[in-house]
Amino acid sequence: MAIIVDKVQKRKDIALSCKEIFFQNGINDLTISQIAKSAGVGKGTIYEYFKNKEDIIFEIVNILIKERNILIKEKLDALSTTKEKVKLFSRFFYSDEDVELRQLYKEFISITLLNPDSEMLSFQTACSSEYYLWFESIIAEGIARGELKENAKEFTKGLFSVGEGMFIKSSVTHIVDDLEKELHQFYDSMFTMLEIQK
Numbered sequence: 001m002a003i004i005v006d007k008v009q010k011r012k013d014i015a016l017s018c019k020e021i022f023f024q025n026g027i028n029d030l031t032i033s034q035i036a037k038s039a040g041v042g043k044g045t046i047y048e049y050f051k052n053k054e055d056i057i058f059e060i061v062n063i064l065i066k067e068r069n070i071l072i073k074e075k076l077d078a079l080s081t082t083k084e085k086v087k088l089f090s091r092f093f094y095s096d097e098d099v100e101l102r103q104l105y106k107e108f109i110s111i112t113l114l115n116p117d118s119e120m121l122s123f124q125t126a127c128s129s130e131y132y133l134w135f136e137s138i139i140a141e142g143i144a145r146g147e148l149k150e151n152a153k154e155f156t157k158g159l160f161s162v163g164e165g166m167f168i169k170s171s172v173t174h175i176v177d178d179l180e181k182e183l184h185q186f187y188d189s190m191f192t193m194l195e196i197q198k
Helices: 007-017 019-029 032-039 043-049 053-078 082-093 096-114 118-144 150-172 179-194
Strands: none
Touching (some): 007 032, 007 053, 019 032, 019 096, 032 043, 032 053, 053 082, 053 096, 082 096, 096 118, 118 150, 150 179
8 A cells, every 4th residue: 555645744844854954054055965864865855845945945934934923923912002012023033032033034035035936936925915914904903992093004014114124234234233122112103103192
């Protein structure tokens, strides 16, 4: 009787098995041979499941983002103010618990910028859209609860984009000294204007 392989699970298992060597070596020094050895499979098997090593990074990011989203949703549900929720949303860019995912995210962005593969662009677009809709719903809930002024919705894209923009600036320049502090100062200033004073 033939063994039935769950190809989706096998792809995940291979990707996650090489996560640690990726963090040790980075994508440039990572080889398919190392990945195969780490996964306990032959090089041919790697190519059955992935186009290249960038595709493996894509899969790792996909898995880890889904896991993180579950945790973030739980944390967001426990917060009471829109400002707290917006600040939590931006923690990805500076928190210690997200160091590995941020490293993967940087690699993923650089791959996407240098070799815009349609699948990766679609994934990036889908992720960004999902996060934006999530963020937009946080602002909309704040307006509906009478916590934020109606015009707060006009600031949604800017508030959403500032975290990533400052993260990229802090990664490639010395302009942003303390990302957490500067993001919090920005959000505090914005919410001073957007919150309904009671």
